[in-house]
Amino acid sequence: MRPLPNDDFAPAPRCVETGLNILVVGVGGQGVLMISKALALLAQRRGFEVKQSEVHGMAKRGGIVFSHVRFAPKVWSPTIAKGEADVLIALEWAEGLRWLDHLRPGRGVFIADTRRIVPPFACRSRKPGAPSAYARETPAEIVGRHADGCALDATEIATALGDARTANTVLLGRLSAWLDYPVGDWHAVVEAIAPKGTAEINRRAFDAGRAWTPPRTDIGDPGTADATVASPPLAALPDLHISVAIDPAWCKGCAICVKLCPERCLAMDGPIAVVATPSACTGCRVCEWLCPDFAVTVRNEGVPA
Amino acid sequence: MLEATRTLPFDIKDYLRLDTMPHFMCPGCGHGIALRALLAAVHDCGIDKDRLAVVCGIGCSGRVGGYIDANTFHTTHGRPLAFATGLKLARPDLTVVVVTGDGDCLAIGGNHLIHAARRNLDITCLMLNNEVYGMTGGQASPTTAATRLTSTTPSGAIEPVFDACALAAAAGAGFVGREVTRQAPALKTLIARALRHPGFAFVEVMSDCTEIYGRKNDLGEAPEMILSQKADMRPEARRDAPDQPFRPNALPTGVFVERDLPEYGERWRAHAAALRGETER
Structure with a gap:
C-alpha cells in the first residue's frame, strides 16, 4: 500500500x-x-x-x-x-x-x-x-x-x-x-x-x-x-426425458450403482439391483459409467416433439 | 488418422458381442468399467469396428477383448504386444489396441513392454492393473502392494512394486497416462487421447479385483473398493521426487508423458522401400 x-x-x-x-x-x-x-x-x-x-x-x-x-x-x-x-x-x-x-x-x-x-x-x-x-x-x-x-x-x-x-x-x-x-x-x-x-x-x-x-x-x-x-422466478423444468433401467439378466448384484447413486434412486432387491425411485434420477450417468456388467442404461435426452 | 469425434450417442450394445454377454467377470470387477471406457473412447474417436483390432493376453484382462464386436485376438501369456507389433506392421490401416494385465504386461511380458515402448510403434496399450493374478487363483503380481495377502504371500507381500507408468516412460513410450476406474469418464478421455496419439501409448488403469484380492485383504465389497479409489488417487501429473518409493496407495493420475517421437511403422516401411529399391536396381 x-x-x-x-x-x-x-x-x-x-x-x-x-x-x-x-x-x-x-x-x-x-x-x-x-x-x-x-x-x-x-x-x-x-x-x-x-x-x-x-x-x-x-x-x-x-x-x-x-x-x-x-x-x-x-x-x-x-x-x-x-x-x-x-x-x-x-x-x-x-x-x-x-x-x-x-x-x-x-x-x-x-x-x-x-x-x-x-x-x-x-x-x-x-x-x-x-x-x-x-x-x-x-x-x-x-x-x-x-x-x-x-x-x-x-x-x-x-x-x-x-x-x-x-x-x-x-x-x-x-x-x-x-x-x-x-x-x-x-x-x-x-x-x-x-x-x-x-x-x-x-x-x-x-x-x-x-x-x-x-x-x-x-x-x-x-x-x-x-x-x-424481485425474487427470481422459478425456472421451468426443461422438457427432458430422463430414465434409468437395469437389465436383470446382466446384473450381478455388485451394488456399485446402489451405493454410488448420488440420488439414492437404486436399491438392492435380493441378488440384483433395481430402480427403486425412478423419479429421483437426474440422469447423471454415474451408475451407467460404473456398472461393470453394462446392466444399467440411462437415458437423458430431449423429448421428441 | 482418425475421423472427427462422432456425434451419435454412445450405446455400448453396438460394440459388444451380445451372444457372449453377460461376461464372465466377477461381480464388481473393475475390468468391466475399463471395457466400457475403452469402447466409449473408440466411439468418441470415430473408429470403425472393422478397423479396430484388440489384442489380449492371458488372465482376467485377456478375456476383456473377447466381448468386443471387433477384430479380436486372444494370444499367449505376456505376448499380446508382440502379436500386436506384427499385426500393426502387416496391417498399418488397423487401430491396434492391446488389453493386458499387470502380470501379463509386467511379469510374463515385461520384456515385450519395454521393447514395444522403445520402438514406438503406433499401438495403444491398456494395462488393467488389479494388483493380483486373479484368474489363476490370486497369486502376487509385480504390482501387489507391500503387506497385501495373496495365495503366494500368505503373510503379506514384501517385494517392492513396479511403477508401470515410470517403466513405460523410461523405456521411451510417447504417451503415458494413468487413471482409476472410479473416474470412468476421465478414463474414457484419457484412452481417447491415447488412441489419437501417433505412436506407442501406454495407459495404466487402476482396477479392482473384488472377489479374490479385495476379499482376502478385507478391502470391503465392490462399492467400498471403488469408493476408496477416490482417496487413493492424486489427480495431477507426477510430481513426487525420484527418490520416493512408488506407493500404490498415493497414486498420481493423469497424463505423465506426451511427446512426438518418430513412429516405428513409418520408419520401417521407408527402410523396407529403400532396400527394395536397391535390390531392384
Whole structure:
C-alpha cells in the first residue's frame, strides 16, 4: 500500500461522536476488507480509536466472510455483538440476510447489493432446472422491515462504469450518504486504499454509489416495491426425458450403482439391483459409467416433439 | 488418422458381442468399467469396428477383448504386444489396441513392454492393473502392494512394486497416462487421447479385483473398493521426487508423458522401400 497523505485531516469528530459499529459481509473476494480498511482509515483520521476483526477467504464454501469495524473515542471489544451493528453492508444479497440479526433493531442501517451469488448448497436437487433454496425474500420486504437502508444492484452499477470489481466502492459511496463527513475526506481515503491504477474508477464508483437514488422503492415504503429487484422466478423444468433401467439378466448384484447413486434412486432387491425411485434420477450417468456388467442404461435426452 | 469425434450417442450394445454377454467377470470387477471406457473412447474417436483390432493376453484382462464386436485376438501369456507389433506392421490401416494385465504386461511380458515402448510403434496399450493374478487363483503380481495377502504371500507381500507408468516412460513410450476406474469418464478421455496419439501409448488403469484380492485383504465389497479409489488417487501429473518409493496407495493420475517421437511403422516401411529399391536396381 502506498503511504497515506496524512496532513489535511483535522482530527475533529463531528457527525458521529459516540462511534459506530459497522459490519461488512460478503462471499469472499469481493472487497469486504477494502471497505473495512477504508472505514477504519477514515475513522482513524477523524481521531477515533478503531478496532477491526475479520474472517476472510471462505469463499462461500459453507463458511463466513465478514469484517467488524468499530470506531469510537474508546473501543474495547473488536467484535460486534448480535443486535449491535449500526450499519450492515452486504456485498451479496443472501449474505446480507444471514447477518440481519446483528443489526440494531429499529435503528440499524441495512445496505446491500441485490446481486445473487448462489452457493452450491442452495442446490436442493440436481435435476436440471430444479428450484434452488436461495433466499426468496425480495429486497423491498427486507428493507421495509428495517429502520433505514437500501438495496441496490451495485454490481450492475459498477459493471456499467467499467469494472464489476468496484461494486464494493459503490456500496461504500452509498454508506457515505449516511455519515456526515466531507466528500473530500472519503475521496482521499478511497484513493489511498484503491489498488494501483484504479483510483479513478474507484472514485467514479464511489460517486455513483453516493449519488444513487432509489427508483421509488426506498426504504420504509414497501408498498412501492421495485419490480426490477424481485425474487427470481422459478425456472421451468426443461422438457427432458430422463430414465434409468437395469437389465436383470446382466446384473450381478455388485451394488456399485446402489451405493454410488448420488440420488439414492437404486436399491438392492435380493441378488440384483433395481430402480427403486425412478423419479429421483437426474440422469447423471454415474451408475451407467460404473456398472461393470453394462446392466444399467440411462437415458437423458430431449423429448421428441 | 482418425475421423472427427462422432456425434451419435454412445450405446455400448453396438460394440459388444451380445451372444457372449453377460461376461464372465466377477461381480464388481473393475475390468468391466475399463471395457466400457475403452469402447466409449473408440466411439468418441470415430473408429470403425472393422478397423479396430484388440489384442489380449492371458488372465482376467485377456478375456476383456473377447466381448468386443471387433477384430479380436486372444494370444499367449505376456505376448499380446508382440502379436500386436506384427499385426500393426502387416496391417498399418488397423487401430491396434492391446488389453493386458499387470502380470501379463509386467511379469510374463515385461520384456515385450519395454521393447514395444522403445520402438514406438503406433499401438495403444491398456494395462488393467488389479494388483493380483486373479484368474489363476490370486497369486502376487509385480504390482501387489507391500503387506497385501495373496495365495503366494500368505503373510503379506514384501517385494517392492513396479511403477508401470515410470517403466513405460523410461523405456521411451510417447504417451503415458494413468487413471482409476472410479473416474470412468476421465478414463474414457484419457484412452481417447491415447488412441489419437501417433505412436506407442501406454495407459495404466487402476482396477479392482473384488472377489479374490479385495476379499482376502478385507478391502470391503465392490462399492467400498471403488469408493476408496477416490482417496487413493492424486489427480495431477507426477510430481513426487525420484527418490520416493512408488506407493500404490498415493497414486498420481493423469497424463505423465506426451511427446512426438518418430513412429516405428513409418520408419520401417521407408527402410523396407529403400532396400527394395536397391535390390531392384
